[in-house]
Amino acid sequence: MNKYNNILVVADPAQDHQPALSRAIHLARNAEDVTITLFLAIYDFSYEMTSMLSADERQAMRRGVVMQREAWLKDIIRPYVEEGFKIELTVVWHNRPYEAIIAEVFSKNHNMIIKATHDHDKLGAVIFTPTDWHLLRKCPCPVLLVKDHSWPENGKILSCVNLAADDETHEHLNDKIVNEGKAVSTLLNAELNLVNAYPATPVNITIELPEFDPASYTDAVRGHHLKSMKALRHKHGLPEEQTHVLEGLPEDIIPQMAADLDAKIVVLGTTGRTGLSAVFIGNTAEHIIDQLNCDLLALKPDGYVSPLSPTLE
Structure with missing residues (x-):
């Protein structure tokens, strides 16, 4: 069974070219029975401020704008629909796109969100919008944030543990x-690699404790991480050459490893607001994902409850 058979694609309202839709189609080509929903949340404050119009007239104007955008998206999906892909359209009027997106996830039980991000001009790294950040923090299902380029031919998948x-x-x-x-x-018929970063010896310890042996400490930390990685790769049936244990900060190691492997996708765990040390949302995450040269797939732990869950209302 394909675990990504109900994909929600967030449309970019500013351009006809839709990288997120292209990624969804790529995934759907390699799987069976995939439904894609192309979703757009729109809002124009000026329509809410027109005091000369009645509530009914404002509603009619909003509906007109929604219908215009639906017609635009229909033109975009037509070639794919004619090719046989199952694509549905949803356009809603909402002033907080991330809330509308997550509500749609709960309503239709989507098992993946795909959304385009933007590139830095200089380095080709990713710029995350406020909507991206809200989705990374609050969305219950996996979120794939994509860049506007083709996946590299022999690119790897990099899971960060x-x-x-x-x-x-x-x-x-x-x-x-x-x-x-x-x-x-x-x-995607790609090779999976695992990466883990372990910290260097804190400089202040070596200064404050003259008898402290930094080399032994570093060896012990590295040994623990190597042993843990060995157990993890054995558990999942992966060869040693596809696992990487490196000294340094995650925000340095992960983007470098992604570049070295020419990764298609980096898979990260995000633990929302639970405060675990595995959390990448915050300063570390911003450093990591703003430097990535590839797509990012962000996951929540099992049992995560979104603050926007209908059960909390």
Whole structure:
């Protein structure tokens, strides 16, 4: 069974070219029975401010704008529909796009969101919008944030695991990150690689404790991470050469590894607001994903409850 058979694609209202839709079509070509919903949330404050119009007239104007955008999107999807892809359209009037997107996920049980991001002009890294950040923090299903370029021919999938802690929550999230990487790798016929960054010896410890041996400390930390990675790769049936344990900060190691492997997608775990050390949302995440030269697939741990869940209302 294809785990991504109900994909929500967030349309870019500013251009006819839709990189997120192209990614969804690519995934659908390699799978069976995939439904794609192309979604657009629109809002124009000027329509709300026209005091000379009645509520009914304002409603009619909003409906007219929605119908215009629906017609525009129909033109975009027509070639794919004619090719046999199942694509539905949803256009809503909403002043907070991320809330509309997440409400749609809950309403239709989508199992992946795909949304385009923007490139930095200089380095080709990704710029994340406020909507992107809200989706990364609050969306219950996997979020694939894509750049406007083709996936590299022999590009790899890079799953980023955190082996610093031994608690069950981290283990489950690591397993999920690896399993998601395997699913995407199978779908795209790509090689899965795992990466883990471990910290360098803190300089202040070596200064404050003259008898402290930084080399032994570093060896011990590296040994723990190598042992944990070995257990993880054995558990998931991966060869040693597809696993990487490197000294440094995640925000340095992960983008560098993605570039070295010519990665198609980097898979990250995001733990929302639970405060676990595996959390990449915050300063570390901004550093990591703003420097990535490829797409990002962000996951929540099992049991994550979105603050926008209807059950909380």
